[in-house]
Amino acid sequence: MRSKYLLIAVVLILQACSLIPDTGEMESHGTWLQAKSEHYVYYYRPNSAAATDIDKIEAEQERVFIQLNKLLGTNYNQKIHAYIFNDLADAGFTDKTGQAFPILNTIEVIYGLDGYTIGKRGISAHEVAHIITFNGWGPTDLRILSEGIAVYMEHATYDSEADYGSSQMIVAALSAHGNLPDIESLASDFEKFDTNISYPVSGSFAGYIIRRFGMEKFRKLFTEGRSDHFAEDFQSVYDVSLADVENTWSHQSDKSLAQ
Numbered sequence: 001m002r003s004k005y006l007l008i009a010v011v012l013i014l015q016a017c018s019l020i021p022d023t024g025e026m027e028s029h030g031t032w033l034q035a036k037s038e039h040y041v042y043y044y045r046p047n048s049a050a051a052t053d054i055d056k057i058e059a060e061q062e063r064v065f066i067q068l069n070k071l072l073g074t075n076y077n078q079k080i081h082a083y084i085f086n087d088l089a090d091a092g093f094t095d096k097t098g099q100a101f102p103i104l105n106t107i108e109v110i111y112g113l114d115g116y117t118i119g120k121r122g123i124s125a126h127e128v129a130h131i132i133t134f135n136g137w138g139p140t141d142l143r144i145l146s147e148g149i150a151v152y153m154e155h156a157t158y159d160s161e162a163d164y165g166s167s168q169m170i171v172a173a174l175s176a177h178g179n180l181p182d183i184e185s186l187a188s189d190f191e192k193f194d195t196n197i198s199y200p201v202s203g204s205f206a207g208y209i210i211r212r213f214g215m216e217k218f219r220k221l222f223t224e225g226r227s228d229h230f231a232e233d234f235q236s237v238y239d240v241s242l243a244d245v246e247n248t249w250s251h252q253s254d255k256s257l258a259q
Contacts, residue, residue, distance in 0.1 A: 032083075039065045039077070044084040050111040050119075057084070057111070057119035064124045067157045072129075072149075073215055074136030080128060081106040087114040095195075100127040102134030122158050129153040138223040142230065143190040144183070144202045145222045151203025152210065167204040168252075174201070175250055183246050187230035208249045213238055 032043040033051060037058040044050035050057060061082070069076055083106070085091035091110055093099075098109040098117035107127040109118040117123055129150040133140075140146055151167065174180040174197065181193055183205060190198055210218050217237055225233040234242040 036079075037062055039079055041079055041081045042084060043082065044111075045086050045090070048084075048086050048112065050084040050086075053111070053119060060119050060121065060124050061128070064128060064157050068125055068129055068132050068153060069136075071153065071156055071215070072132055072136060073219070074132055076132045076136045078105050078135065080131055082118060083108045084118060085110050086112045098127050100130035102131050105131060105135070107131065122154055125153040125157040126150045133222065137219050140222050140225070141227050142187055142222065142225050144186045144198075144230075145206060145218075145225065147190070147199055148202035148206030149210075149218070149222070151199050152207040154203070155207065167200040167207070170197075170200040171204045171250070180250060183242060184231050187225075188227050190227075205246075205249055208252065209238070209245065212245075 031046055033046055035042045035044070035054050035058065040058070040061055042050075042054065042057070044054065065080075068074075081104070085093075085108065087110055088094070088097065091108060093110070097115055098107065100107045107118075107130075109127060110116065111118055117127065127150070130146065133146065133149055155167070171180060179197075181197065181201060186193060186198060186202060190202075206218065221234060221237045224237070231242040234245075238245065
């Protein structure tokens with residue numbers, strides 16, 4: 001078991017080191033201003049939307065940092081380094097709007113004309129959830145769970161969970177048209193699915209099993225489950241078959257479409 005965690009951690013370190021900009025690359029991207037709060041160090045562009053709203057961003061991110069620790073049952077207290085880009089082009093993003101490097105306690109996000117992945121309720125928790133779950137719980141090779149908990153935390157850290165219905169509606173629509181991917185396929189080959197499908201489906205399923213069985217069991221599956229035998233690991237943790245839970249979850253989502 002220990003060797004499994006070590007292998008996952010090594011892979012993630014290599015991925016993070018290959019992707020995160022080094023000092024030279026950051027300098028080549030232009031000038032940065034810096035601000036610090038209790039749990040973050042922010043880097044943002046001069047004369048940017050983030051520069052104008054930095055106090056609001058700090059307040060929202062501090063709020064969500066505290067709430068995530070409470071919801072996840074963690075006591076993570078390391079400072080997170082947040083690089084706030086003006087837009088997708090500034091960040092060099094082509095297929096994402098944000099990314100996290102948990103081993104480095106670093107996130108890259110946007111705040112501007114292309115949207116927001118920091119500082120706004122409903123999205124402020126996503127990348128931070130990746131940092132806290134990895135460092136507070138441990139690594140996982142199950143993106144269905146790592147993205148699922150991050151998407152669900154977007155809703156759980158909102159004023160209420162009223163907006164949770166957005167993921168449910170997407171799942172219901174996919175199910176109604178026969179396009180809902182099965183959970184085991186998402187667990188074993190997450191990357192083959194379009195993110196407009198994989199993310200809300202994962203978030204909906206994660207939210208369902210957390211609300212039904214509790215966070216502690218989800219945490220156990222997160223750290224001990226494997227993508228190559230997810231159904232067996234699910235059965236071991238929850239003492240109920242994945243197929244039975246998936247069937248109940250998908251039919252519950254169907255009800256939201258009829259509302």
